[in-house]
Amino acid sequence: MHLTLSIPGLSWLDAHDAAAVAADLSLPALATLLGRGRLTIAPCRRSVRLGAPFGLAQLPMAQAAADLDGLSTHGRYWLLADPVTWRIDRDRALLADAGVMRIDRQEADALIEALNRHFADDGLLFHAPAPARWYVSLSAAPDAGFHSLPDVVGENVDDFLPHGPDGLMLSRMLNEAQMLLFTHPVNEAREARGEPRINSLWLWGAGELPPLMRSAALYSDQPLQAVLAQLDGGEARAVPWSFAALEAETPWPASAWVELDRLLGAAQYRDSWGWREALLVLEQDWFAPLLQALRQGSLRGVTLLSHGELAIEAHVGRGDLWKFWRRPRTLSSLFETHA
Numbered sequence: 001m002h003l004t005l006s007i008p009g010l011s012w013l014d015a016h017d018a019a020a021v022a023a024d025l026s027l028p029a030l031a032t033l034l035g036r037g038r039l040t041i042a043p044c045r046r047s048v049r050l051g052a053p054f055g056l057a058q059l060p061m062a063q064a065a066a067d068l069d070g071l072s073t074h075g076r077y078w079l080l081a082d083p084v085t086w087r088i089d090r091d092r093a094l095l096a097d098a099g100v101m102r103i104d105r106q107e108a109d110a111l112i113e114a115l116n117r118h119f120a121d122d123g124l125l126f127h128a129p130a131p132a133r134w135y136v137s138l139s140a141a142p143d144a145g146f147h148s149l150p151d152v153v154g155e156n157v158d159d160f161l162p163h164g165p166d167g168l169m170l171s172r173m174l175n176e177a178q179m180l181l182f183t184h185p186v187n188e189a190r191e192a193r194g195e196p197r198i199n200s201l202w203l204w205g206a207g208e209l210p211p212l213m214r215s216a217a218l219y220s221d222q223p224l225q226a227v228l229a230q231l232d233g234g235e236a237r238a239v240p241w242s243f244a245a246l247e248a249e250t251p252w253p254a255s256a257w258v259e260l261d262r263l264l265g266a267a268q269y270r271d272s273w274g275w276r277e278a279l280l281v282l283e284q285d286w287f288a289p290l291l292q293a294l295r296q297g298s299l300r301g302v303t304l305l306s307h308g309e310l311a312i313e314a315h316v317g318r319g320d321l322w323k324f325w326r327r328p329r330t331l332s333s334l335f336e337t338h339a
Contacts (some may be wrong), residue, residue, distance in 0.1 A: 001252045001253060001254060001256060001298075001300065002254070002255045002300055002302070003256050003258065003290065003302050004255070004303040004304060005040075005130040005286070005303065005304050005305070006049050006052075006257065006260065006306075007263060007304065007306050008049060008306065009143050009263030009264040009266065010279075010305055010331075011306040011307065012267060012275070012310070012331075013270070013308045014037035015308075015338075019333075019335040020335060021272045021276070022276075023332045025276060025331060025332065027331065028283075028285065029039035029291040030283055030287040032321075032328045033291060034304070034312070034314055034329040034331075035314050036316055036323055036326045037316035038314065038315045039314045040313045041111040041310055041313075041334065042313075043288055043309050044307050044311035044313075045307060046148075046150040046307045046309070047148035048224060048237075048336075049305055049307050050259075052257075052305075053214055053218050053228075055212060055213035055227075056130035056210070057152075058148070058207070060147045060207030061224075061231075062079050062080045062204070062205030062206060063077075063208070064231055066078050066137075066183050066230060067339070068227065069135075071129060072295065076138065077139070077140070078136075078205075079135065079136050079137075079146070079204065079205055080202075080203070080204050081126060081134045081135055081136040082098065082132075082201065083098055083103060083111070083132065083134055083151075083200075084098070084198075084200050084201065084202045085197055085200065086157060086200050087196075088275055091175070092156040093156065093158060094154060094156065095153055095200075096134035096154070096196065096269075097149060097202070099153075100196060103131040103132050104131055107130075107198070108128040108134070109128065109183060111183070111198060112127065112134065112307060114184055115177060115180065118176070118180050119173070119177075124136055124137070124173075125137045128330050134201065136201075136203070142164075142169070143164055143166045144163065144167045144206075145162065145206075146203055146204045146206050148205070148271050149202045150224065154267075154268030154269055157339050162203060173202070174201060177200065177201050178199055178200045181197070181200065200240060201313070212228065212231060212232040213228045214229075216253070216255040217257070218234075218236045218237065218259070219236070219238065219239045219240065219246070219257065220236040220237075220239060220337070221259070222259055222261060225259060230232070239258060239259065242286065243286045243289040243293070244289055246258070247298070260282070263279065263282070263291050266278055296320060296322055299318070301316065301317045301318070302316045302317060
């Protein structure tokens, strides 16, 4: 089997201090894989990694996903309008998605009803087929560009707002939605319970989804990839807790993509301690045993992927392990060289 291990968050997302955050981490198996493999470091968006198992470089999935959710999409232009929370951090606004919020059906219905009432004269229709997945449909396509939500979580929102001729109009609409949501009784109650407010929307997913081309068995707990797998006529399998659990599956697929996202939250929200601790667990549960499987020949090759300014792409075949002149490379030394 060839294993692609996509590890969002493996590259610390702030390049200027990545080397310091990764300093003195003992990850000998990972260092061997990075040192012996064919390694490139180049910027890569999170959305690119999410779409890659399906042959996608972008995620224009709003209308296709709305169809899958049973919405009648004919004659309207569709965008994802996902519920998010913004918070001010010093001089910037940071965004968190529904992954950090529990949204129940009643809350979603109440907020959607308020949005539809407020924007009725603008021809906007909001829908929430699932409590944490919302859409908006428009009478015509806006002349604007959008950024995929996975690329924005944990980042400065101001750098990712809609752009183009209609970008300002859409930004004003978002401002109105924020004022409406912030003062809604649903959010008053959430704040009283100590839960984050659903205080904004994120518009994205514009365009027509091209044919999907999946060539590997997909193991992913990411909702977006689960939707894409359904659109491709299949499913995403649950991610095994360890490489040993993956090894125990029979028969092995010829090629597998594992979306191992256990570093993602800590990286997105800049929890350096949590990130370091999670890496040590991955070394034990994944990097060391898969290196052993490469040496024994049960794996024919491994590809390691991450995202961010210092995104990693490393290809390691069994023969590469014999290239002893290629010294192990720690994450800290790698980040220091390329930052």
